[in-house]
C-alpha cells in the first residue's frame with residue numbers, strides 16, 4: 001500500500017526569530033547536510049508548538065575538526081583531517097559511529113550526526129546524535145599506520161568523547177579492532193579502563209554478543225514488518241543489495257536464510273547477479289578473501305549502476321549516501337526500498353519512489369538495530385553484567401518491531417511517508433526534551 005506524500009496544504013510552522021544561517025549550514029549546501037535540512041523542513045509543519053525549537057535541529061551542537069599527524073612506515077609525516085560532530089545531546093550523550101573514507105567531509109559528518117539524533121530518538125534509546133570520521137582511504141595504510149592514525153585521532157577528539165559524553169562506534173571501514181584501539185587510547189589518556197567509551201568492541205574486552213550482526217538483523221526485522229504491511233512474503237522474495245559489508249552482508253545472509261533469493265549485489269569492486277539466487281555464504285567467503293564481490297564465480301557480472309533497475313521485490317542500499325537520486329529512482333522495480341545505509345535516497349528520489357507506489361523504509365528506523373545493540377553493550381559495560389545472544393536478539397527485535405509499528409501508525413495518521421513519520425516521532429521526542437531542559441545554564 002503506497003503512503004502518500006504530505007499534502008501541500010499542511011499548516012505552516014511558526015517562524016523562529018533567528019539570524020541567517022552561515023553558508024555551510026544553509027539549504028543551498030549540496031550533499032547530505034542539504035538533504036537532511038530538506039527532511040527537517042518536511043517534518044516542521046507536524047511539530048505543533050515544538051516547531052518553535054526547530055532551529056535546534058538545523059545546526060550541530062558542537063563540531064570539532066582535528067589534525068591527525070602520523071609517521072608513515074617510510075619515515076614521512078602524513079596529516080589526515082578528522083572530525084567529531086555532536087549534533088544534539090538533549091536526550092542523552094552523543095552516540096554514533098566513526099567512518100574512515102577518502103571522501104569524508106565536515107558537512108557529511110554533520111548530516112550523519114544529525115541522522116543519529118533522529119535514529120536514536122526513533123527507537124527511543126537515551127542518546128543524542130554524534131558521528132566522526134577521518135578523510136582517508138584506510139586500504140592505503142599498513143596495519144601499523146592504521147593503528148597510529150586511530151590512536152592519534154582518539155587522543156585529539158578525547159576532549160569531547162567519554163562514556164557519559166559521546167560514545168563512538170563502528171561505521172564504514174571501521175570495525176572491532178579499531179574500537180579496541182580507541183578504547184585503549186582513551187583509557188590510557190584518562191588513567192582508568194573505560195569500556196563504555198566506545199561500542200562495537202571485541203567480545204573479550206566489553207563488547208556485546210550480537211553487535212556485529214545487529215544492524216543487518218534490524219534491517220531484516222523491519223523489512224519483514226514492512227513486507228507484512230504490503231502483503232509481500234519474505235520467502236521467495238527477490239532481494240537486491242548495494243554494499244556487502246557489515247550491514248548489507250549480514251542483511252543478505254538473513255534474507256537468504258529466510259528463503260529469499262538474493263539476486264543482485266553491488267559493492268565498490270563491481271556487481272554480481274544470479275536470477276536463481278546467489279549463494280550468499282559463498283559470496284561472503286569470497287568477499288572476506290578478496291575484499292569485494294567482483295570475480296565471484298556463482299553469478300554473472302552486473303555493470304555498475306544496473307542494480308537500481310534490477311528486477312526485484314526488495315532493494316537494500318547499504319553502502320553510502322546519495323545513491324538513489326532523481327537520475328535513477330525512476331528505474332527502480334522493487335516494491336520496497338529498505339535503507340541499510342545512512343542517507344542513500346535524496347528527497348527528489350523519495351518523491352519519485354513515492355509516486356511510483358514504492359514503499360521506502362528510511363535509514364533512521366531501518367538501520368537502527370546497530371545503535372540499539374550498542375546501547376545494550378553500553379548498559380552491560382556499566383553494570384559489568386553480560387547478557388546471552390538470545391536475550392540481546394530478542395530485545396533488539398522487540399524494540400525494532402515496536403518502533404516500526406509506531407512509525408507506521410504515525411504515517412497512516414498523518415498520511416505521510418515513513419520518513420516523515422519517523423521524523424515526526426523522533427523530532428517530537430528530541431524537541432520535547434530540549435524544551436524541558438530550558439535555555440540558560
Ligand SMILES: NC(=O)C1=CN([C@@H]2O[C@H](COP(=O)(O)OP(=O)(O)OC[C@H]3O[C@@H](n4cnc5c(N)ncnc54)[C@H](O)[C@@H]3O)[C@@H](O)[C@H]2O)C=CC1
Pocket residue numbers: 170171172173174215242243244245246247248266267268269292318319320321340341342367368370371
Ligand atoms: N556498521 C553499522 O553498525 C552501521 C552502518 N550503517 C551504515 O550502513 C552503510 C554501510 O556501513 P557498513 O556496512 O558498516 O560499512 P562496511 O565498511 O562494512 O561496508 C561498506 C560497503 O559499502 C560498499 N561500498 C563502498 N563504496 C561503494 C560504492 N561507491 N558503490 C557500491 N558499494 C560501495 C563497500 O564495498 C562495502 O561492501 C553506511 O551508510 C553506514 O553509515 C548504519 C547503521 C549502523
Ligand SMILES: O=C(O)CCC(=O)C(=O)O
Pocket residue numbers: 095096097098119167168169170171199200342367368370371372374
Ligand atoms: O552503534 C552506534 O553507536 C552507531 C552506529 C552508527 O554509526 C549508525 O547507526 O549509523
